[in-house]
Amino acid sequence: EVQLVQSGGGLVQPGGSLRLSCAASGFSFSDYYMDWVRQAPGKGLEWVGRSRNKDHSYATEYAASVDGRCTISRDESKNSLYLQMSSLKSEDTAVYYCTRVRGGVVTALDSWGQGTLVTVSS
Amino acid sequence: QSVLTQPPSVSAAPGQKVTISCSGSISNIGNNYISWYQQLPGTAPKLLIFENNKRPSGIPDRFSGSKSGTSATLDITGLQTGDEADYYCGTRDTSLSIVFGGGTKLTVL
Numbered sequence: 007e008v009q010l011v012q013s014g015g016g017l018v019q020p021g022g023s024l025r026l027s028c029a030a031s032g033f034s035f036s037d038y039y040m041d042w043v044r045q046a047p048g049k050g051l052e053w054v055g056r057s058r059n060k061d062h063s064y065a066t067e068y069a070a071s072v073d074g075r076c077t078i079s080r081d082e083s084k085n086s087l088y089l090q091m092s093s094l095k096s097e098d099t100a101v102y103y104c105t106r107v108r109g110g111v112v113t114a115l116d117s118w119g120q121g122t123l124v125t126v127s128s
Numbered sequence: 129q130s131v132l133t134q135p136p137s138v139s140a141a142p143g144q145k146v147t148i149s150c151s152g153s154i155s156n157i158g159n160n161y162i163s164w165y166q167q168l169p170g171t172a173p174k175l176l177i178f179e180n181n182k183r184p185s186g187i188p189d190r191f192s193g194s195k196s197g198t199s200a201t202l203d204i205t206g207l208q209t210g211d212e213a214d215y216y217c218g219t220r221d222t223s224l225s226i227v228f229g230g231g232t233k234l235t236v237l
Contacts, residue, residue, distance in 0.1 A: 041225070041226065043226075050130060050216065050228060050229070050230045050231040051165075051173065051216055051218070051228040051231070052228070053225060053226040053227065053228065055225075056225045056226075067225055103172055103173070108175070108178060111161065111163075111178050111179055112220060112225070113160055113161045113162070113163055113178070113179075113218065113219050113220045113226065114161070114163040114175055114178035114179070114218075115163070115165075115173075115175060115218070115226070116175045116178070116184060117175075118172040118173055118174065119172065120172055121172050
């Protein structure tokens with residue numbers, strides 16, 4: 007069974023930093039693209055960024071709204087995905103989801119973590 | 129403002145059929161597969177449809193999708209109260225990996 011278990015998150019002051027983690031199990035982690043998606047309170051889904059698979063050197067890409075402030079990384083030994091966020095703003099307040107991109111279908115996110123809330127406030 | 133346009137809400141009675149639309153452009157829906165997601169209250173989204181009209185295992189055939197040009201639709205037949213949720217369309221865009229619609233809240237009257 008595919009599982010994505012997230013940790014991290016919480017309250018952080020504007021300008022602060024935070025790292026979210028996502029532990030993957032039930033599939034070959036290195037073979038899959040992985041995305042982060044966020045959802046502001048009462049709002050819709052917003053794509054944050056992507057880590058491609060090992061065959062593509064784990065290359066990353068980011069949404070314009072977070073580019074330069076977010077870094078996505080992986081630890082193969084721990085089957086874990088990370089989202090490092092810095093220079094946080096109030097508009098970054100959201101539930102952040104770790105997702106798996108369906109193999110061979112780069113437009114479909116077929117597994118989602120439980121989500122973790124990040125609140126940026128003084 | 130979302131890249132893809134969905135109606136904010138739709139409603140129908142139990143047992144009826146509802147259609148949710150998703151409109152985009154040549155840079156997204158027009159040249160890419162569309163996916164649909166269901167988000168039940170207080171839960172993470174779940175993939176309902178991928179590659180325009182395919183269902184992951186476990187998704188009932190009451191849910192179906194289609195695409196034409198720069199628009200797509202999600203049909204739900206035999207509506208159940210448990211289908212009350214927010215529904216999102218998503219696809220690739222030339223400028224971003226993934227873009228979503230603003231979401232449609234389905235109410236089963």
